[in-house]
Amino acid sequence: MKDLSLYILDIAMNSVRAGAKNISVLLSEKDNVLTLQIIDDGCGMTAEQVEKLSNPFFTTRKTRKVGLGVPFLRMLSEMTGGSVTVESRSDAEFEDHGTTVTATFRVDHIDFIPLGDVVETMITLIQGNPDSDYVFRHTSDKVNVAMDTSEMRAILGGDVPLNTYEVLAFIREYLQGQYNENN
Amino acid sequence: MKTLAELAAIREQMKDKVAIRTGSGAVRVVVGMATCGITAGARPVLNAFVEEVAKAGLTDKVMVTxxxxxxxxxxxxxxxxxxxxxxxxxxxxxTAEKAKEVVEKHLCGGEAVGEYLIGNTEL
Incomplete structure (x- = not known):
């Protein structure tokens, strides 16, 4: 994958498939370290499943025998001197179930790839799964971008889904506007 | 800068239309968005379909999922x-360009674009 925003989309898709109703994508940059957190309230995983996550030959899906999402993210992170941690509570064991993936990257490392278009990543997530709510935050010395779709949903009411074309176009401009204002 | 207040106007403008839209969907365009799809470039393909279907005025008829x-x-x-x-x-x-062509020729025109079909494509 050519930029980090595609890795973020790929990992967040796991939250969608875990049936999450709330998904947060948080990016913060400080002292040349970029921290990415993807937090969901989906079905979670057992300790045993979490342990197997970094093994590319482990997957729960039936259509193919490999699961490359987390191994890819871990490889990218570790290549820059960062690390990935996955904390999860499965719905079989916990009332407050869900998964948090935390990845760090050294942005001044030669193997760090560009962040890419995180706005398109958020738009793609919302388009495919408009009944969930999304929090997005990106903070650094240069940018301060924030979005919470539950606020948008409150204004839109029940009749207009988040993936209505006009709403998606609004969200894109809303986020891009915040990025531009910081520049 | 966009403000959230603008959503109220979108709501007013869309609420009647959306009710019609969700009742239909005679055509479904389904884009693979797993790790394999994303790595190969599915995100711009999906977003091109969403954009072009809306531009062509097909949102009543075509659902992109x-x-x-x-x-x-x-x-x-x-x-x-x-x-x-x-x-x-x-x-x-x-690709996004091919998606545009599929919207134009297949979804608007009714003819599948033969050269991009699985049977006609070499790896």
């Missing part, structure tokens, strides 16, 4: 088109 891995990773980005009463059509190795 996402799916996981369908098991032909080497052909990603894969797009399936389901139409009532017709056999499923599978486009492979898609």
């Amino acid at each position: 996402q799916t996981g891995c369908i098991g032909i990773c080497q052909y990603e980005p894969v797009v399936e088109v389901y139409e009532d009463g017709k056999e499923k059509v599978t486009y492979v190795k898609m």
